[in-house]
Structures are given as C-alpha cells and as structure tokens.
Amino acid sequence: SQKIEQNSEALNIQEGKTATLTCNYTNYSPAYLQWYRQDPGRGPVFLLLIRENEKEKRKERLKVTFDTTLKQSLFHITASQPADSATYLCALDEGSSNTGKLIFGQGTTLQVKP
C-alpha cells in the first residue's frame, strides 16, 4: 500500500542547533515534494518545493533534500530558533494529472528550547 511517513515523535533541540526532519514514502513516484509549516490551530503554510530531478533546495536557513532512490526527503533548519517551533508536514504529488492533489504525512512537531 502507499504510505508517506514522518517521525511521529516530537523533536526537541537546543536553540542554535540544526534540526533534521525525515519524510519517507513507499509505493509512490512523486514528481515533486513539498514541505509545510503548521502552527497550532492554524492552516499549513508552504515552505519549500523540490522536484524529482533536484537533489537539494535552499531557502534562507532551510534546506531540503530529495533522494528518489531511498524514497526519502530530509528537511533541515540551521541555527534553529524558538520561533521555529511548530509542526512540519511533508507532502507529495505524483504530478500525473492536473488535479494537484497533495498527499500529506502526519507531521513532525519540532520544539526548539532557548
């Protein structure tokens, strides 16, 4: 069956460290993968998109990698800050139709301690 999995356990790190979140998928062939941030009681907000032919994408303190052989994406936040505390969701789209449907993982909650 098709699955997209993120670490369900919360990730607790110290301010200034690099946070690394993992997204694994099975039985999908995504054309691209996206990462979102969700604060409690709010809708998710888009962060980054990476295509299947891209190995790495950066935006300020954020970095995403995409390994289609391992079927895995890693999301990194460098020099983390308490304001980075939130739930981070990965989502994939097989890109085979114009529906634009995204399938989401369950999210990983990040807690950055000062």
Added chain:
Amino acid sequence: SQTIHQWPATLVQPVGSPLSLECTVEGTSNPNLYWYRQAAGRGLQLLFYSVGIGQISSEVPQNLSASRPQDRQFILSSKKLLLSDSGFYLCAWRLNVGIGELFFGEGSRLTVL
C-alpha cells in the same frame, strides 16, 4: 493578491444535525479547490477536490459532500453529523496549471457532541 476565507472558525454541533462549511477565494480565477480534514494529532486527509464549477471528486467515502456552485466558492456539507466527523477542516486552493503550493484557509474546528 489572492486570499482565502473560510467560515465558521469554530462550531459545536449535536449528532444528527446538518453541517455547512464555506470557503471562498479572492484574487484568482478557476482555481483548484480542496477540502482536507485533520483529526487530533493526525495528518491531513484529503476529502474532496474540484478542478472546476460543478466538478467534485471524492477521495474518501463518508457522509460528507461537497459542492462548487461558483468558480471561487467551495462548500462542505453533511445532512446528519456523526461523532467521527469531529476534526479540523481546512479549505485550500492552488493554480490549475503547472505545479505549485497549496494555499490554506485558517480552518474550521468542528466538535460533534
């Protein structure tokens, strides 16, 4: 610029009562529209999507329905709510061409008692 409005933000309904959640998008034409549900501590589950007026695709069998009476209006309904319908409902839109991100509304928190 584009905006998305979703309401009501919070509602408490008894089992067996009807439901209507509404979502409108401004600043764009012919968007793809989506309804997701998020149960407590869970990921987003896609319920319905629409690529045009009157065109609705259902992802998960349930007692919910969706309608798109106008280009930028998306409605989620139920005739009789179940306890299991409780959750956080999110409307989202994206452009109907190319690839790109979803833009989410602020969500509607439904509690069925």
